[in-house]
Amino acid sequence: MQFLHNLLRLGKTPISAPSPSSPPVAAYTQPRLKVGWATDAGEVRRHNEDTALIITAAHDGDYALPAFGLFVLADGMGGHQAGEIASSLAARSVAHHIMRQFYLPTLVGQEHDANQPALNEILVDAVRTANSAVADQVPGGGTTLTCALVLGPRAYIAHVGDSRAYIVTGEGLDQITHDHSLVDRLVELGQLTRDEAAIHPQKNVLYRAVGQSGALEVDIYVRTIPHGGRLLLCSDGLWSMVSEAEMANIVTTSPSLQSACESLVAAANRAGGRDNITAILVEPPLSQGT
Numbered sequence: 181m182q183f184l185h186n187l188l189r190l191g192k193t194p195i196s197a198p199s200p201s202s203p204p205v206a207a208y209t210q211p212r213l214k215v216g217w218a219t220d221a222g223e224v225r226r227h228n229e230d231t232a233l234i235i236t237a238a239h240d241g242d243y244a245l246p247a248f249g250l251f252v253l254a255d256g257m258g259g260h261q262a263g264e265i266a267s268s269l270a271a272r273s274v275a276h277h278i279m280r281q282f283y284l285p286t287l288v289g290q291e292h293d294a295n296q297p298a299l300n301e302i303l304v305d306a307v308r309t310a311n312s313a314v315a316d317q318v319p320g321g322g323t324t325l326t327c328a329l330v331l332g333p334r335a336y337i338a339h340v341g342d343s344r345a346y347i348v349t350g351e352g353l354d355q356i357t358h359d360h361s362l363v364d365r366l367v368e369l370g371q372l373t374r375d376e377a378a379i380h381p382q383k384n385v386l387y388r389a390v391g392q393s394g395a396l397e398v399d400i401y402v403r404t405i406p407h408g409g410r411l412l413l414c415s416d417g418l419w420s421m422v423s424e425a426e427m428a429n430i431v432t433t434s435p436s437l438q439s440a441c442e443s444l445v446a447a448a449n450r451a452g453g454r455d456n457i458t459a460i461l462v463e464p465p466l467s468q469g470t
Contacts, residue, residue, distance in 0.1 A: 213247045214462070215461065216436065218438070218459055219459075220456070222455055222457055229255065229256035229257065230255050230417070231252070231270075232271075232460055233274075234460065250283075250329055251411075252325070253325075254324060255342075256270075258321035266390070270311075274327050299329070303336060303398070308398065311392065314391035323389060324341025324415070328462070335403050337402070340396065340397075341386055342364070344356075344416075345411065345413050346411070347406070348461075363385075383420075405464050409463075411461070413460040417455035418458070421452060445457045
């Protein structure tokens with residue numbers, strides 16, 4: 181358990197003693213992650229090939245672990261429902277690997293030592309395991325995969341494809357991930373502008389996805405979610421239909437993370453809903469600092 185505290189440089193969570201007049205009811209003293217999510221097939225597609233997988237854990241007591249959350253978003257592709265199967269299989273495979281290799285050993289008090297892989301390595305291995313599973317079990321199917329492991333205020337993100345992770349604050353959206361799409365690569369090379377990329381006929385063509393043959397390169401990002409900020413994971417059915425300014429306004433003005441996610445999906449549908457839409461929002465506990 182000490183490994184997680186060392187990873188975040190967090191001390192023991194202070195616990196206030198109840199006043200003598202307080203009723204003898206259970207009280208949650210360990211700060212928790214706030215979470216919202218929503219998904220929809222959109223206005224055009226019959227099936228929803230997006231998969232959202234969310235696992236959160238709370239642990240109370242004098243030696244409580246930091247708030248934990250695992251958030252996986254996968255946007256499947258392929259005919260004959262292969263996309264739905266690929267995205268579900270990839271999300272479940274990643275979650276199983278991370279829980280088995282990282283979080284469950286922590287719960288039974290196994291200390292992290294020099295012989296264990298670093299957290300970034302566990303994330304890469306998890307995505308590559310998912311890649312092998314999809315390639316073997318879903319011929320012709322593939323999926324994007326954006327996975328965020330959140331420990332207190334810190335987010336460890338593994339990414340393949342063109343789903344996105346953002347940090348949302350009162351100043352707007354800060355895109356963390358890079359799209360593994362043909363047009364995004366052409367923009368990076370200066371051969372297309374962002375406006376040209378938005379209407380390019382090959383804007384949905386990916387050069388990297390889970391389910392591809394051979395070795396898979398996985399992008400890893402580590403970010404601290406700032407005080408009052410949120411982590412947003414979303415599929416291209418959201419970010420391709422709704423401007424970043426509107427997305428930021430919805431998130432920062434909604435009364436809750438759940439209502440924000442539902443409003444984001446509704447905005448994408450109002451704009452045409454040409455693809456499946458998924459949004460996941462995470463806000464770390466304020467008392468665990470940055």
